[in-house]
Amino acid sequence: MSGPLDGIRVLEVAMYGFVPSAGAVLADWGATVIKVEHAVTGDPQRGLRQIGPIIVEGDPNPNIEHANRGKRSIGIDMANPRGREIVHRLAETADVFLTSFLPSHRAKFGIDVADIRAVNPTIIYARGSGLGPRGAESDKGGYDMTAYWCRGGVAASITPPDVTGMIGPPGPAFGDTISGTNLAGGIAAALVKLGRTGEPSVVDVSLLSSGVWSMGHTIALSAYAGRPLEAAPTGSHGAPTNPLVGLYATKDGRYLSLAMLQPTKFWSDVCRHIDRPELADDPRFATAESVAANTEAGVAILREAIGSRTLAEWTERLGTLAGPWAPVQDCLQVLDDPQVRANEYVRKAGELQLVSSPVQFDLTAPDLSPGPEFAAQTEEILLELGLDWDGILALKSAGAVT
Structure with missing residues (x-):
């Protein structure tokens, strides 16, 4: 099946995770993406071999594949x-x-908007930055840890007050990948505008803008209240006025997440599922006001009940529960989640399993192919430009290409 961006050609001059992940999304959607890498060193992300305790030996390297699947690579100085x-x-x-x-x-490298528009007046020019295209810091770089996670308000909002320091991102390229998807969406909108009006756009997304957008609801609440919304202390149940919103430990040390925002609607059903039917009509949980007043008691009931069985037992028992709930899973457990598998949210790309970009068209997951080896398509791409082998060898001799 053809992708919605089949026939669209993207020239990517980018490195690390953020902007290349936008190119990966566009490739998932069917675009042809040519990745320009430094003629000698390539994308520095290729050298990233250790994340925490996990060391990648040899190739393919998941640290480069996630944001570069489906592309072609040319090495240019x-x-x-x-x-x-x-x-x-x-x-x-x-x-x-x-x-x-x-x-x-x-x-410096002659690739600013005016330079590129001089050779292609209708090209969409898309930029990913750390801190945005305007302001005193527009020429400063940034990573997802600094611009998205910390400066965007995520770290301070997620860190409980009793924790020393700040909780870090859950893994590499967390803010990068979210920001890259935002940038890909902006490019898609610009392509629609170009098709309708003939007017090309300059598209900007920053790590900071994406971090602030991700925290949009929280920032709006903080602006309304005049104080930041703080995380609950470590070990807290969750919502202060609703026992059916929060985390509960199971017998085997795993956790369930309940998220039933209308507690009176779901309380009796929960009671039946935890084998406490006598509590279904308990007046303490009959109205929103009484639930709020008796949240501590409700939490104690649920902690005792849920702590009596393993996660596997609860997964089977809660299969018919009407209210929203979920197991708390680590990244390895996500791979075996039947819903993840049924929807093909993780697919094979060569030797690796990679996460598909989140948008699907016509109930079809994108086909994933491995990322390119460094500069692997250099000669092929130059031949497509009309150069002959003598011209390619001359460029190589001059150090202009890999």
Whole structure:
């Protein structure tokens, strides 16, 4: 089945996780994505081999594959005038120019908006930055840890007051991947506008903008109240006025998450499922006001009941529960989740299992292919540009391409 972006050509001049993950989403949607890497060193992300205790030996490397599946790679030295010429020739053939380079570097390498529009006036120019395209810090870089997680308000909001320091992101490229999906969506909207009006757009997404957007509800509440919304102390149940919203430990040390925002609607059903039917009509849990007043008692009831069985037992028993609940899963357990498998949210890409980008079209998951080896398609792409082998060898001899 063809993807919605089949026939769209994307030229990506970017590195690390954020902007390349936008290119990965576009590739999942059917676009042809050519990734420009430094002629000698490639994308620095290729050298990332250890995350916490996990060490990646050899290839393929999940640290590069997640954000680069389905692309083609060409190695170009943009500091070399002949290398810049190749980038411009590639831009002539592209519908989208995608970059993570800072303003000063875009000017230095001749890939800023005016430079690219000079060779392709209708190209969509998409930029991913750390802190946004305007303001005193627009030429400063950033990573998801700094710009998204910490500066965007996530870290402070998620860290309980009794924890020393700050809770860090749950894994590599957390904010990068979310921000990249935002950028891919902006590019898709720009393509629609271009098709309708003939007017190309400059699309901007920053790690900071995505972090602030992710915290939008919380920031609105904080602005309304005039104080930040703080995380509950470590070990707290969850909602202070609703026993059916929160985390509960099971007999085997796992956890269930309950999220029933209308407690009176679901209380009797929960009681039947935990083998406490006599509590279904308990007046303490008959109205929203009485539930709020007796939340502590409700939490104690549920902690005792849920702590009496294993997660596997609860998964079977709660299969008919009307209210929303979920097991708390780590990343390895997610791989075996039957709903994840049924919807093909994780798919094979060569030797690896990779997460599909979250949008599906016509009930079909995208086909995933491995990311390219460094500069693997350099000669192929140059031949497609019309160069002959003598010209390619001359570029190699000049150090303009890999």
